[in-house]
Each structure stands twice: as C-alpha cells, then as structure tokens.
Amino acid sequence: MNNSTFQPIHEIGFSELIKKLGAYKGTPRKEILEGIGDDAVIFSSESEYSFSASTEIFMEGVHFDLTYHPLNHLGYKVVTAAVSDIYAMNTKPFQLLVSIAVPNMHSVEMVEKLYEGIDMACKDYEIQITGGDTTASHQLLAISVTAIGKGNKNQVIYRKGSTEGDLICVTGDFGAAMAGLRILMREKNEWREKGDLHFRPDLENYEYVIKRQLFPAARKDVIRLFEENNIIPSSLTDVTQGVVSAVSNLANASSLGADIFLPAIPISLETRKVADEMQEDVDKYAFYGGEDFELMFTLPESKIKELEVLFDDFAVIGKMTDKKNILKIDTGGEETIHIEI
Amino acid sequence: MNNSTFQPIHEIGFSELIKKLGAYKGTPRKEILEGIGDDAVIFSSESEYSFSASTEIFMEGVHFDLTYHPLNHLGYKVVTAAVSDIYAMNTKPFQLLVSIAVPNMHSVEMVEKLYEGIDMACKDYEIQITGGDTTASHQLLAISVTAIGKGNKNQVIYRKGSTEGDLICVTGDFGAAMAGLRILMREKNEWREKGDLHFRPDLENYEYVIKRQLFPAARKDVIRLFEENNIIPSSLTDVTQGVVSAVSNLANASSLGADIFLPAIPISLETRKVADEMQEDVDKYAFYGGEDFELMFTLPESKIKELEVLFDDFAVIGKMTDKKNILKIDTGGEETIHIEI
Numbered sequence: 001m002n003n004s005t006f007q008p009i010h011e012i013g014f015s016e017l018i019k020k021l022g023a024y025k026g027t028p029r030k031e032i033l034e035g036i037g038d039d040a041v042i043f044s045s046e047s048e049y050s051f052s053a054s055t056e057i058f059m060e061g062v063h064f065d066l067t068y069h070p071l072n073h074l075g076y077k078v079v080t081a082a083v084s085d086i087y088a089m090n091t092k093p094f095q096l097l098v099s100i101a102v103p104n105m106h107s108v109e110m111v112e113k114l115y116e117g118i119d120m121a122c123k124d125y126e127i128q129i130t131g132g133d134t135t136a137s138h139q140l141l142a143i144s145v146t147a148i149g150k151g152n153k154n155q156v157i158y159r160k161g162s163t164e165g166d167l168i169c170v171t172g173d174f175g176a177a178m179a180g181l182r183i184l185m186r187e188k189n190e191w192r193e194k195g196d197l198h199f200r201p202d203l204e205n206y207e208y209v210i211k212r213q214l215f216p217a218a219r220k221d222v223i224r225l226f227e228e229n230n231i232i233p234s235s236l237t238d239v240t241q242g243v244v245s246a247v248s249n250l251a252n253a254s255s256l257g258a259d260i261f262l263p264a265i266p267i268s269l270e271t272r273k274v275a276d277e278m279q280e281d282v283d284k285y286a287f288y289g290g291e292d293f294e295l296m297f298t299l300p301e302s303k304i305k306e307l308e309v310l311f312d313d314f315a316v317i318g319k320m321t322d323k324k325n326i327l328k329i330d331t332g333g334e335e336t337i338h339i340e341i
Numbered sequence: 342m343n344n345s346t347f348q349p350i351h352e353i354g355f356s357e358l359i360k361k362l363g364a365y366k367g368t369p370r371k372e373i374l375e376g377i378g379d380d381a382v383i384f385s386s387e388s389e390y391s392f393s394a395s396t397e398i399f400m401e402g403v404h405f406d407l408t409y410h411p412l413n414h415l416g417y418k419v420v421t422a423a424v425s426d427i428y429a430m431n432t433k434p435f436q437l438l439v440s441i442a443v444p445n446m447h448s449v450e451m452v453e454k455l456y457e458g459i460d461m462a463c464k465d466y467e468i469q470i471t472g473g474d475t476t477a478s479h480q481l482l483a484i485s486v487t488a489i490g491k492g493n494k495n496q497v498i499y500r501k502g503s504t505e506g507d508l509i510c511v512t513g514d515f516g517a518a519m520a521g522l523r524i525l526m527r528e529k530n531e532w533r534e535k536g537d538l539h540f541r542p543d544l545e546n547y548e549y550v551i552k553r554q555l556f557p558a559a560r561k562d563v564i565r566l567f568e569e570n571n572i573i574p575s576s577l578t579d580v581t582q583g584v585v586s587a588v589s590n591l592a593n594a595s596s597l598g599a600d601i602f603l604p605a606i607p608i609s610l611e612t613r614k615v616a617d618e619m620q621e622d623v624d625k626y627a628f629y630g631g632e633d634f635e636l637m638f639t640l641p642e643s644k645i646k647e648l649e650v651l652f653d654d655f656a657v658i659g660k661m662t663d664k665k666n667i668l669k670i671d672t673g674g675e676e677t678i679h680i681e682i
Contacts, residue, residue, distance in 0.1 A: 007449045017449060018475045024456045026463025026470040029435045031491070041471035043436065043489070045386035054472065055396075055487050057440035061479035094370045095384065099398035099485055108348045108358060115365045122367025129367040130382035131395065134359045138402035144440055144485035146396050148384070150372070 038159050038253075039088035039237055040149070050153040053146060054085035060140040068184045068201075071110055073215040074143075075117025081240070082147035083125050084218040084293045088238035089158070091151035092223060095130045096122055099144040101137035114143075125220055155227075157236040159253035162298035166234050168250070168258060168318040169304070171222050171295045173266040174243055175282060178289025179274035180206065180213025186278075208270045216293045225311055233297035242288040246296045247318070247327055248341035257323030257341075263332040264317045379500050379594075380429035380578055381490070391494040394487060395426035401481040409525045409542075412451055414556040415484075416458025422581070423488035424466050425559040425634045429579035430499070431567060432492035436471045437463055440485040442478035455484075466561055496568075498577040500594035503639035507575050509591070509599060509659040510645075512563050512636045514607040515584055516623060519630025520615035521547065521554025527619075549611045557634045563652075570651055574638035583629040587637045588659070588668055589682035598664030598682075604673040605658045 009017055022036055033050060034042040040054035058064060058078050066074075079096060086093040098118060102111055111134075122129055127147070187201035203210055218238075226232065235254060239246040243265060251258040265286050275282035298320060299307065307314065321328070329337040350358055363377055374391060375383040381395035399405060399419050407415075420437060427434040439459060443452055452475075463470055468488070528542035544551055559579075567573065576595060580587040584606060592599040606627050616623035639661060640648065648655065662669070670678040 008445065009443065009447055009449055009452070010445045012449060014475060014477065017452060020449065020453065021456050021475060024460040024463075024470055026437065026460055027467045029467070029469040031435050032469050032471055035469060035471040036473075041436065041438070043471075045388055045392070046390060047386055047388035049387060051386070051392070053394075053436075053438060053487070053489060055438040055440050055485065056474045057442050057476060057483065057485050059442045059476070059478045059483060062442070062477050094372050095382065095394075096367065097382065097394060097396040097487060099396050101398050101400045101403070101483065102350065104349065104351045106350055108350055108353060108361065111350070111358060112361065115362050119365040119367055122365075126368045126370070128370040128373050128376060129365055130373055130376040130384070132377075133397050134355060134362060135398060135400070136355065136403050137400045138481060140479060140481070142398065142400060142442065142483045142485075144396065144398050144483075146394070146438060146487040148394060148489075 034158060039085040042089060042156055044153070048153060049150045050091070050156050052086050052089045052091040052149040052151065054082055055144065055146040056081050057142065057144040059142050065188070066141070068188055069214055071113035072117035072120070075114040076121040076215055078143050078145050079118055079121035079125065080216050080218045080293055082145040083127070084238045084240065086147050086149035087218055087220060087223045088236055088295065089149070089151065089156055090223060090226060090236055091149040091156060093125055093127045093147045093149040095128050095148045097130060097146040098132035099134070101135050101142040103137050103139055103141065106141070125218070155232060157233055159235055159237050159249050162235040162250060162254045162256065162320050164256060164320055164322045165301065166298040166320045167301055167304055167316045168247065168260070168320065169297050169299060169314050169316050170239065170243070170266065171219050171314050172292065173268045173271070174239065174292050174294065175267050175285030175289045176209045176212035176271045177216060177291040178285040179271040180209035180211070182274055182278055183210060184213065206270065206274065208268060209274055213291070216291060218293050219295045222295050229310055231303070231307060233299050236295065236297040239292050239294045239296050241290045242286065244287045244327065244339065250296060250298060251320060251327065251341060252325065254320065255324055257321040257326040257328070258318055259321050259328045259330065260318035261330045261332065264315055266315045375499060380426040383430060383497055385494070386491070389494060390491045391432070391497050393427050393430045393432040393490040393492065395423055396485065396487040397422050398483065398485040400483050406529070407482070409529055410555055412454035413458035413461070416455040417462040417556055419484050419486050420459055420462035420466065421557050421559045421634055423486040424468070425579045425581065427488050427490035428559055428561060428564045429577055429636065430490070430492065430497055431564060431577055432490040432497060433564060434466055434468045434488045434490040436469050436489045438471060438487040439473035440475070442476050442483040444478050444480055444482065447482065466559070496573060498574055500576055500578050500590050503576040503591060503595045503597065503661045505597060505661055505663045506642065507639035507661045508642055508645055508657045509588065509601070509661065510638050510640060510655050510657050511580065511584070511607065512560050512655050513633065514609045514612070515580065515633050515635065516608050516612045516626030516630045517550045517553035518557060518632040519626040520612040521550035521552070523615055523619055524551060525554065547611065547615065549609060550615055554632070557632060559634050560636045563636050566652055572644070572648060574640050577636065577638040580633050580635045580637050582631045583627065585628045585668065585680065591637065591639060592661060592668065592682060593666065595661065596665055598662040598667040598669070599659055600662050600669045600671065601659035602671045602673065605656055607656050
C-alpha cells in the first residue's frame, strides 16, 4: 500500500465513508425498485407484492456491552433494529437470517440465551428464522441480521414523496434510549471504580429508559394501523439516529426543507429527569440520541384529524417547507435555530 | 448466570451448537418454502418465481488473514461465498447486501479496496449492491453479506430429491483452496521466523492453488448451462466444506447413503504437489478441505451422456445407495472405508 494515500477513517468519519462506498453498485438490475439510500431495499416480485430487505451488524464493544446487556434482551434488540427498517417502508417483515460469530470461550448457554431473545422477537413480529451462519470469532461477539419483508406494491412508502405543507408526525417519544444508555454507563463506571463484586446498580427509578435502551420494540402496531385504516403517509422513515437525522432524511429525499416546533417533540418525564441529573440538554437526547425505533411520517394537514380519531400515540412536530436543505427549529422561546441539512 | 450450567462451545463444537440453535424458529410463515437446512432459504413470491437468500459472516483472524489476503480479493471472495449458496439452489443471485464493521484505524483506501473486489464480483455475477451497514469495530474487521436470488419456481433444486442409483457428479476439482492455504501459512510462518522486512514469499509455483484460496469463483457457468439445456438435477449443493460433507448433506437430505470411488474425485496436479511437499494426504484436502465453491449434483444415469456432450468440467464420483446414513468409499485399492454420516 502507498502510505502517502493513507487516510484514516476517523479523519473523514463514517458518513463520508458511506457516501464514498455508495459509488460501488455492481450490476444494475431491473428487479431493484429502490436500492441504497432508503431504510431498506425494495425489490419487485412480479406479483402484486414488493419485497423489502435490510441488514445490520452489531459488534461487541461498539454496539453493545455484555456487562449490562442481558443476552436475551440483546437478541430482541437486534431483531427490532432490523425489522424497524422494514416497517419504515410500510412493509411487514416475514423472515430473518441471523449470523453470529462467537468466541470459543463463550458458553452454549450464552448463545442460547441470545437466541431466546431473537426467537421471542420473531414471535412478536411474526417472522420465521430461516437461516444464517454460526461461526467462531477471535475475540468479540458479532451479530448480523437481515430482515426480509413484503407489502402490497402500491402501498410501499419511501423517504421521498412528501410535498410542501405536509405535516411531520412522529410516534412515541424520543431520547429515552439515550437516557437509558447514560444511566447504564454511569452505573458501570461506579461499579468499576468501587471494584465491589457485590455492587448492585441503582436502576430502580429508570425502568422506562433502560427498557428503551436494552429491550426496544419496533412499531409494528403503527404499520398495522395504517393498513387497517388505509392510511398512506406521503413519506416514512424510522428514527434510529435522532429526530434531526430523520427529518433531514425525509426533507432531503423530497428536495424540501422542514420547520420543527421544538416543544412539540414528545419526550418522557423520565428522560427529562435523567438529562437533569446528568446536567445535559434533553433536547440533544431527542435530536441526536439513537435507537428510539420510532416512526416519522408526513401527511397532508387534511388527513391528521382522521388519524387523531384512530390513534393517540403520535404528535405533529412540524411541517415540510420549500426551503430546500434548511431545517428551521422554533424553540418556542426567542431563539430560532437554522441547520443546514 | 448459573456457573454450574456453563458449557464452553468448544466442548460441543459448532455443528452441535448449530443443531441446538435450529430449535429457534420464530413464527412459521407460509411464504417460506424451505428454511434452515439447505444451502439457502427459498421463499415464494406469489408469481412464477421463487426467491432464495443466504447470509455469511467473515471475521478477521478466523476467516481471513490480512497479512496475505489482498483486500480486493477478499471482497471478491465474500461475494463468491454468498452467491455460491444461491447457485446451489439452481437460482441466480440479483442483489447483495453488505455490512462491514471496520476499526477506526483502518484507512479509507483499505475499505475502498475491499469494495473494489465486492463490486468486481457483483459485476461478474450480475448482481446489484443494494444496501448494507457500514459501522465501526473495536479491533477486527468483520464482513457480513446477504445474497438474494431468484429462479423459476419449478426449477429450484434442493439438497433433497435424489433417488437410489442416481449418479453423484461434481464440477471442477477439489482440495485446491486448502492447498493454497497451506502454502500461504507456510510462507507466513517463514516470514515471521526470519523477521525480515524484505522477505518475499515463494509463491511462484503455486499460482493455481493460491488463486483458489484467495480469489475463488462460484459456478455461475454451470447454472447457466443447466438452464440453457433444460437440465434439472435431482439434487444439488455447493461444496464448501469438502466432498464428504457435501455427499453427506445430499444423501441425508434424501434418506439415502452414497458410494464414492476415490480415484474419480478430481484433484489438480498442483494440489497433489502441495500435499506431497507438506507430507500430507491429498485425499484429506479433497474430503475435508473447505472453500472449493464447486457444485455437487445428482442425475439419473441415463442423463449423464447428455451432459457429457455439453460440458467437460465435471466428473461422476459415485452413486446414491439405499444404505441410509452410510458413506462407502472405494479407495481403488484393497481398502474400503465406511463412514457413518
């Protein structure tokens, strides 16, 4: 290798790297209706259905920490992460391929515990485990999952598709998974510092946020609600890297901008309490915190009332504008923030 | 965790572990025509096509060694491994999802080199790269690929399906990838022992076997030949863990046994030379060596002549018998080996 061209990844960051890798496309195929750039690939079946597929990889030490993540919860979470992308296309998952690479010193029971969680999630999401790869790893546990889903071909929803004036809606609340992570890391540090084998972490008042971090669920219920009531949002994505990233993805995909009203973003009381304790800004948890696995979608204003009658776990947080590449955040106070997206 | 139930994986081995994990199936779905247990899952599209999907994970230090594996060749190889399973169902791959977890200290150029190989393979195999996940890893490079293919629903071929008397055929030759690995490891050890930065490995006379190890190709040509000539083997698999494992998989899937004539197994001269140098048994390379990515299939005897006219890169190595679970190996000499499969 020519060292003069050596550029470490951290210099450009992963999002730049991902952009560069997008240049490698292989052979374009007519079966592919939507490839890289949305939450999942959409491919044609030549029937009334389209299929969706999404894959994720989880590395010990980066994406999970076995000192506080029970393996069954971890198994559940990796499935949630994969199917959330399938729901984000308004399709429903029906199968999961799982690959694990596991150090030899791990026990059979540990792997079974992980699979108990995967199995439980697959039962909840109504998907069959159809295959995978189980192999050795040198040091760390790695888990890769691919979820495949399907939907009526006329009802697939993309990140693109919204028009100016469409309202931006979100399910659930935000920043809770991030708050949970903060608490778990604090307790882990305390345990390390004390070096006390009998140390019991103080998690009693943080049940909600810890559950959101360790054992999150994807919004199958919302996709079913859309189907049963024939609601077809103009655009849809899942929120896995915070509200700002999701709004940006929807706005950019439709060459629009967005206005967000900050006080409208749902944040739970427990999440607020954690941010206070940590002396951190709770809005940052919601804006940039990952792994909420909620849905964000756009609808014309005229459709909102219809949805409100059916469903109360959603909030309107803003609207799409013609200010391309600009996210305007109204803080509810004197300040207005403009972010280039 | 209850330590009294702690059983390290190495005590039972990975094949036992995989059997145990087969118990976790999630929710059975009618779309799944064939799940765990074949080379790839087969699922229905509700059109004239069926789809296939297969996933593999590759961990640095276990499945590849960057000290001698050029990253573009590695990229090519992981795609070969994934599509080989798709061809093994007599289906053709059309898309690939790629996940990589890469240590931060790796360079952008390294990742691009890997993708150059992935892209080249996807062009050769006519598949589109449709998505994936690109993320950080703590220490080691991990690569996971999922290939999705399709085929006419009446032409999918499974491991099961052969009948007593069907002849067992193989494409190409065996043990070469294993021989290549032996040479690469020998040269790596020599380089380590000498500690000489200017050491150049002696690979000149081993080009064929090293290529089979580092830069293998899957048998797209054979699947195309089957299609163009309307040849439908009674059963089919790819040979990725040696001839014995592949024969066992075909025989067991049809509740049969198999007779193999050892001298009929194709082994290249270069592979034989390497085994001689290593003072090892070349038959073991063919029987148990991995990553040949050849195909094994069964045909009634009456069909063999037809295939011989069309194609010369295949050999008949034995036949299916009614001796369930027994693999009989005729060594061509006085000895006959019986293996319980």
